[in-house]
Amino acid sequence: xxxxxxxxxxxxxxxxxxxxxxxxxxxxxxxxxxxxxxxxxxxxxxxxxxxxxxxxxxxxxxxxxxxxxxxxxxxxxxxxxxxxxxxxxxxxxxxxxxxxxxxxxxxxxxxxxxxxxxxxxxxxxxxxxxxxxxxxxxxxxxxxxxxxxxxxxxxxxxxxxxxxxxxxxxxxxxxxxxxxxxxxxxxxxxxxxxxxxxxxxxxxxxxxxxxxxxxxxxxxxxxxxxxxxxxxxxxxxxxxxxxxxxxxxxxxxxxxxxxxxxxxxxxxxxxxxxxxxxxxxxxxxxxx
Ligand code: CAA
Numbered sequence: 001x002x003x004x005x006x007x008x009x010x011x012x013x014x015x016x017x018x019x020x021x022x023x024x025x026x027x028x029x030x031x032x033x034x035x036x037x038x039x040x041x042x043x044x045x046x047x048x049x050x051x052x053x054x055x056x057x058x059x060x061x062x063x064x065x066x067x068x069x070x071x072x073x074x075x076x077x078x079x080x081x082x083x084x085x086x087x088x089x090x091x092x093x094x095x096x097x098x099x100x101x102x103x104x105x106x107x108x109x110x111x112x113x114x115x116x117x118x119x120x121x122x123x124x125x126x127x128x129x130x131x132x133x134x135x136x137x138x139x140x141x142x143x144x145x146x147x148x149x150x151x152x153x154x155x156x157x158x159x160x161x162x163x164x165x166x167x168x169x170x171x172x173x174x175x176x177x178x179x180x181x182x183x184x185x186x187x188x189x190x191x192x193x194x195x196x197x198x199x200x201x202x203x204x205x206x207x208x209x210x211x212x213x214x215x216x217x218x219x220x221x222x223x224x225x226x227x228x229x230x231x232x233x234x235x236x237x238x239x240x241x242x243x244x245x246x247x248x249x250x251x252x253x254x255x256x257x258x259x260x261x262x263x264x265x266x267x268x269x270x271x272x273x274x275x276x277x278x279x280x281x282x283x284x285x286x287x288x
Contacts, residue, residue, distance in 0.1 A: 003115050003166060006174045007031060010086035012103060014045020014076070016241075016279060017121055018092035020149025023049045026070040027062065027150070028178050033083065034076050042076040049074060052150060061150075080106050087113055088174060090143055092121040095247035100125065101133035108134035115164075117171045119143035123244060124191045124199075124251040128160040137162035141171055144192055145181075147240060155181040156192045190255035191248065199248050200260045202240075203267070205233035209284070210266040216284050234284040238277035246271050 011022040012035045025032045026049075036042040053070055056062040062070070080103075083089055089111060091103055100120060107118055118139045120130050131137035142158030155175045159168045175181045186192035191199060209216050220232020237245050246268065252261040270276070270283065277283030 006087045010083040010089040012091040013093040019048040026073040088117040124248040138164035238283035
């Protein structure tokens with residue numbers, strides 16, 4: 001089986017996570033093909049990446065020339081068949097099991113390398129549920145990045161009962177040696193390590209707002225100043241996206257039936273109202 005060095009990566013979805021993953025791959029000299037459903041979504045994804053590369057230049061993290069070269073390595077398509085030659089594909093679409101399994105079923109038919117890594121960036125869906133949608137679950141694993149992807153150095157690697165050791169090693173080597181990320185391994189349990197710890201904390205902060213225990217500003221201030229967190233739980237919920245936090249909570253609740261993981265009504269109402277955080281312009285705070 002081929003285990004040649006990964007040089008051709010595919011990313012499915014150019015939302016905030018997909019764009020970030022595509023950006024760090026392009027910055028690491030990898031040829032990146034990004035799937036988006038329409039030209040408009042692809043154009044929005046490209047601008048998101050270019051804005052972040054600009055930020056990298058203005059903060060002195062990359063040079064003007066590195067920015068140009070990274071932008072040049074990114075191509076977009078709306079046809080999954082173009083992923084045939086990819087050695088690693090990272091799926092980063094909405095946290096919807098049906099959509100993800102449909103994508104993996106198709107990817108599995110399309111990607112020819114028998115040792116290709118078919119990875120999901122899911123925040124919480126057990127990877128086995130995605131793997132069994134394919135005929136080759138040994139190629140499927142979880143590679144979970146953190147937002148903002150160019151800034152946060154962690155990747156969680158999640159293997160299933162069926163993932164091959166070779167594929168897992170190939171993914172780990174890519175994340176650490178090529179992308180320069182630190183890798184931790186998690187069992188295939190909803191939420192993995194980080195969200196199993198983070199999401200009950202975010203939900204508790206939302207319950208505090210809902211019950212009038214403290215204001216959102218004071219809750220955020222308390223954790224920034226009292227715990228030295230870079231941002232408070234409500235600002236972080238806005239950054240992650242309230243819809244994503246709700247999906248993760250639902251998935252963890254389905255897996256563990258733990259009341260701490262159940263989405264509070266305020267979170268549900270805000271998602272229904274479209275107040276999903278920074279990406280929509282408003283969540284717990286306004287972004288204009
Ligand atoms: N490219 C390269 N570097 C960038 C960058 C980019 N696009 N954007 C920012 N940076 C760098 C900046 O240059 C700066 O670097 P220095 O400290 O060396 O100067 C650093 O990142 C911080 O950026 P800023 O100074 O602009 O902003 P900040 O200090 O207010 O930090 C933040 C912003 C990075 C978001 C910080 O508040 C933070 O880390 N917050 C916590 C985020 C977090 O917890 N994320 C995980 C969420 S959970 C998740 O993602 C998984 C899930 O499944 C839900």
